[in-house]
Amino acid sequence: MEIRHLRTFLTVAGLLSFNKAAERLNYAQSSISAQVQALEDELGVQLFDRMGRYILLTEAGEHLIQYAEKIIDLADETRAEIGGEKEPRGSLVIRIPQSLGAYRLTPVLKEFHERFPTVRLHLTSCAHESVVKDLQKGGIDLAFLLTEFTYSADVEAETLGFEPILLVASPTHRLAKKKLVRTRDLQGETVLLSTVDCSYRRQFEAIMQEQRVVPGSTPIFHSVETLKRCVIEGMGVTVLPEMAIADEIAERTLVPLNWEEGSLDVAVLMVWNKGRWLSPTLAAFMETTRRVLKTI
Numbered sequence: 061m062e063i064r065h066l067r068t069f070l071t072v073a074g075l076l077s078f079n080k081a082a083e084r085l086n087y088a089q090s091s092i093s094a095q096v097q098a099l100e101d102e103l104g105v106q107l108f109d110r111m112g113r114y115i116l117l118t119e120a121g122e123h124l125i126q127y128a129e130k131i132i133d134l135a136d137e138t139r140a141e142i143g144g145e146k147e148p149r150g151s152l153v154i155r156i157p158q159s160l161g162a163y164r165l166t167p168v169l170k171e172f173h174e175r176f177p178t179v180r181l182h183l184t185s186c187a188h189e190s191v192v193k194d195l196q197k198g199g200i201d202l203a204f205l206l207t208e209f210t211y212s213a214d215v216e217a218e219t220l221g222f223e224p225i226l227l228v229a230s231p232t233h234r235l236a237k238k239k240l241v242r243t244r245d246l247q248g249e250t251v252l253l254s255t256v257d258c259s260y261r262r263q264f265e266a267i268m269q270e271q272r273v274v275p276g277s278t279p280i281f282h283s284v285e286t287l288k289r290c291v292i293e294g295m296g297v298t299v300l301p302e303m304a305i306a307d308e309i310a311e312r313t314l315v316p317l318n319w320e321e322g323s324l325d326v327a328v329l330m331v332w333n334k335g336r337w338l339s340p341t342l343a344a345f346m347e348t349t350r351r352v353l354k355t356i
Contacts, residue, residue: 066128148341151180155203159304195333207259224323229297250296251275
């Protein structure tokens with residue numbers, strides 16, 4: 061698999077045009093088509109759907125983009141490392157829980173971008189179950205988790221701090237009037253849950269299961285902000301990191317319930333592949349994260 065073929069593929073994928081890619085790379089269009097065809101033949105898949113003057117990425121083509129970028133970045137990093145150049149370059153794919161990204165890591169991202177504006181950052185929401193596999197396969201470079209435990213010998217995990225997880229509701233909700241909310245009070249209650257904030261949800265569900273409490277319904281949200289709005293409107297209760305609801309608590313649009321379990325304190329973990337060489341780019345992002353988070 062030739063690096064130049066991958067570079068050509070990424071250019072075509074970005075422009076969705078063989079003609080424009082030929083102009084950008086200063087190749088004949090026939091050369092662009094031949095390089096993409098050679099890559100398709102080698103991989104045994106079709107990367108683009110050709111529809112007259114228009115092209116679209118196939119599912120295989122979409123999947124290849126991430127790997128092509130990593131291969132090219134690794135080649136660039138290898139040249140820089142062997143040649144003695146230490147300046148971060150290339151791209152990083154980072155998995156971040158939505159609330160952590162919005163309320164803790166924004167200053168990290170801002171400073172890193174200001175220091176290394178040419179580095180491309182790809183940020184994805186947290187999918188807790190696949191973190192180890194994706195780190196091992198190289199699909200992601202770094203992950204952040206809100207969790208109470210580490211769970212694999214194949215990754216390194218560094219604790220950056222701790223976050224309290226609170227049970228909250230609208231001030232008009234029936235449970236907001238109780239001096240003490242017991243877990244059994246959640247029986248039959250609507251409990252709104254997030255899919256993008258990792259394992260503290262599992263910790264909460266484990267408590268419910270242990271006490272054999274069955275909620276009435278559990279709507280699942282891909283957006284923390286949408287979830288919060290629904291709770292504010294009185295749709296039900298939820299558990300969220302305190303950092304994500306501090307403003308709403310201050311404004312009294314949400315209230316923390318005096319739950320008998322107290323707050324569920326979870327660790328903020330930075331996780332990476334134990335066996336992977338830390339490139340200058342990845343090392344710089346990790347160092348920036350450690351330093352900036354100490355000041356927050």
